[in-house]
Amino acid sequence: GLIFVLLVPERATDLHLQILSELAQMFSDQSFRERLAGAATAEDAHRLISEWQPDA
Numbered sequence: 001g002l003i004f005v006l007l008v009p010e011r012a013t014d015l016h017l018q019i020l021s022e023l024a025q026m027f028s029d030q031s032f033r034e035r036l037a038g039a040a041t042a043e044d045a046h047r048l049i050s051e052w053q054p055d056a
Contacts, residue, residue: 002036026052 004023008016026032032052039045 022054025054 006016006019026049029052032048036045036048039048
């Protein structure tokens with residue numbers, strides 16, 4: 001399993017809500033979840049997360 005921790009400053013704008021929304025979209029994508037589960041290394045997982053696009 002994966003755990004994501006999102007640390008935001010007390011005076012954060014709505015950016016953290018945008019990030020949470022994107023994470024929800026990301027993990028709603030079955031193909032993405034399968035590729036992430038198959039990532040061989042942390043670097044591979046990081047690349048998949050960094051390169052993910054909503055319409056991918």
